[in-house]
Amino acid sequence: MAILTVENLNFYYEEQQVLRDVSFSIMPREFVTLFGPTGSGKSTLLKMLKREMRPIGKLSGNVYFSGRKLDDLPATMTATAIGYMMQNPDEQMVMEKVWQELAFGLENMGVATEEMQRKIAEVASFFGIQNWLHDSISDLSGGQKQLVNLAAVLAMEPEILLLDEPTSQLDPIAASEFLTLLDKINRELGMTILIVEHRLEELLPVCDRVLFMENGSLLYDSTPKLIGHSLLDHPMLDALTAAMRVYHKLGFLENTPITVREGMDFIRRYPPAVPPMDPMRKKHPPLITVKNLYFRYNRKSDDLLADMSVTIHRGEIFTIVGGNGVGKSSFLKLLAGLHKPYAGKILMDDVVPAKWKGNIVLLPQNPQALFMHSTVNEELLATVQKLPKEQRESTVTDMMKQLQIEQLAKRNPFDVSGGEQQKIALAKLLLHNPAILLLDEPTKGMDVMSKQEVVQLIQTLQKRNITTIIVTHDIEFAAEVSTRVGMLFDKSLIAINNPKTFFTSNRFYTTAASKIARGLFPFAITADDIVEAVNSNNRRN
Structure with a gap:
């Protein structure tokens, strides 16, 4: 049975239709990535799946959680079973100290003190944040805040985790570490995950399915390997990983590489390129x-x-x-x-x-x-x-x-x-x-x-x-x-x-393109740089 099912979901904000007949289902333990153009309805769709987060508007269609209508479930169940993370951790966290934030949801659910202590100890150890417990949240970095935010959500032991662009305010290394942690949570805990993200370089190699939205509609329900085929003539092809972009822009379709390593293996079939001269820029005062x-x-x-x-x-x-x-x-x-x-x-x-x-x-x-x-x-x-x-x-x-x-x-x-x-x-x-x-x-x-x-x-x-x-x-x-x-x-x-x-x-x-091209195409730092280097070689030969 699907843990989450969406049937013919439509939503109007004032007179504007934001969601249009959206239907899909997610099975237990799946890791699903949802992406699409800005304003396509991704965040709105995610809020429809967490009843407490729904904006005011006209809603039709149904959402089922483990076979039961979401609207019919008791508040105590939806509050704990469906975990939700916002883009900005500062908008979600309410307490001063880390340990207080981890305890906040559990206290509101009436969890006994001894059990609460056990849950906090377990989740803090799993995330490696036990040394921060008495730190002020305001003193933490953006990456640390998101870890605490995630730990506080998982302390409630949800059955599915919904995340709305959780890396949007993180530096590249902190973002990569956060997404790697989500992969670990999915693999080791069997946690079902649905994440809205624009940062796909680290996500597509680890997720099971990809949902693509545009203009409020769900256009594609695919796998990471195949989503590029659907987007070949779409500008959002450039949202995919560097390896996928290079591969498809060079005219290939089958056995799509996704990761940097796979991209490196693929691109090594081409001879090295002569380093281009960096253009001389006019110096201003x-x-x-x-x-x-x-x-x-x-x-x-x-x-x-x-x-x-x-x-x-x-x-x-x-x-x-x-x-x-x-x-x-x-x-x-x-x-x-x-x-x-x-x-x-x-x-x-x-x-x-x-x-x-x-x-x-x-x-x-x-x-x-x-x-x-x-x-x-x-x-x-x-x-x-x-x-x-x-x-x-x-x-x-x-x-x-x-x-x-x-x-x-x-x-x-x-x-x-x-x-x-x-x-x-x-x-x-x-x-x-x-x-x-x-x-x-x-x-x-x-x-x-x-x-x-x-x-x-x-x-x-x-x-x-x-x-x-x-x-x-x-x-x-x-x-x-x-x-x-x-x-x-x-x-x-x-x-x-x-x-x-x-x-x-x-x-x-x-x-990622620089990593793929290293040692082969000097000064290639974008996927288009690699494609141009390959095509220049072909023209010379």
């Missing part, structure tokens, strides 16, 4: 000069940034990568003037930021912090109030078209998907005509097509001499968009270089 910068949040805390020096040129696309909690977002806030260093200098055109005449805008990690109105159109119109009245509508309409969010004009910005919120916030900032654009995780929650739109937009802004400084955990995005990349490590920026040199010099903190 320095715009931002950071000299011996020191920053901490208060006198009693340790330095978050220390002796940092860097020069960023006008018109650059400068990307900063690094682990969670190392100070990347704080550095952006320093550049924006939201914080001040206690030592060192930040100069823009050789003057302090307060005297600089250009416009600086910051996209925060949480785009909702920028929203104040009830519709997207109102939100954007409020940004252009200084323009002549006859120009406002056309300016906003052009910006929405540029970011392909016209269909959201009448929607509440708080009620759209995470990726759509990112695009709305970005549109709002661009309407300020910035000279410096600071972007903190701009592709969080975005599908591969939306990411490509952002790449093209930033590169268009570069042609207008706009300087963009990006903080991101999205290595693939950084490899594609940047003119230079640096890693924030040990309180300072290190290893600053062009993206091809930066990523091919790294063994671990690099793209």
Whole structure:
């Protein structure tokens, strides 16, 4: 019997249909990945499977849990049997200390003290977090918070685990470790898992099935090996693993490689390529000069940034990568003037930021912090109030078209998907005509097509001499968009270089395509780089 069955599920939010006749089932112990374009209804579908998370709207169709209608089950059963994890752990965790968070759900279910202690001890040991029990949750990194969040959910001993983009705020290494842990939970505990994710490089090698949604409909129910066949002519092909993209773009169909190792085995059939010359980029004059910068949040805390020096040129696309909690977002806030260093200098055109005449805008990690109105159109119109009245509508309409969010004009910005919120916030900032654009995780929650739109937009802004400084955990995005990349490590920026040199010099903190091409196609850091190298070889031969 299926542990979860969805039959002809339809959902309307106000007058917009978000889900359209969705039907599927999941068997016990299956590991299922759900993906699709931004705004396709994935997160909404997941909430329909957890009764307590359902948004207000018009719902039809049925959801069955272990053969029984979900709506008919007692609250005590749905609260424990169906585990649910949100994108942002800060929105789900409610207690101050780690042990309190692990105990919270158990206490609410009336579990006896002795049994509660046993459950907490067991789950803390399984996750290796026993040394954090008395730590404050606010002091944990993003990856540690997600581990505690997952442990708290599993302490309730659910029969199925639903996860909504749990790695969206994690650095690449922490995300990989988290997804590896999910695989372990599935294999060793037999836990049924349904996960919504855009990060498929680590997921497709371990999951059993893949569900693909678009425009509220479930289009494909496939296996990792076969999903690429269905998406051959679809832009979402680029969401698959690097090995799959290279394989299919070179015209192959059968025995699809999925992992980096399988991709390496496949690509070794081709002769090595001559390293391409890295294009010479026109050097612009320095715009931002950071000299011996020191920053901490208060006198009693340790330095978050220390002796940092860097020069960023006008018109650059400068990307900063690094682990969670190392100070990347704080550095952006320093550049924006939201914080001040206690030592060192930040100069823009050789003057302090307060005297600089250009416009600086910051996209925060949480785009909702920028929203104040009830519709997207109102939100954007409020940004252009200084323009002549006859120009406002056309300016906003052009910006929405540029970011392909016209269909959201009448929607509440708080009620759209995470990726759509990112695009709305970005549109709002661009309407300020910035000279410096600071972007903190701009592709969080975005599908591969939306990411490509952002790449093209930033590169268009570069042609207008706009300087963009990006903080991101999205290595693939950084490899594609940047003119230079640096890693924030040990309180300072290190290893600053062009993206091809930066990523091919790294063994671990690099793209999957770079790992596949290593030693064969020098300076290939994207799947398209590998395909181009193979095709160039073929043309020469």
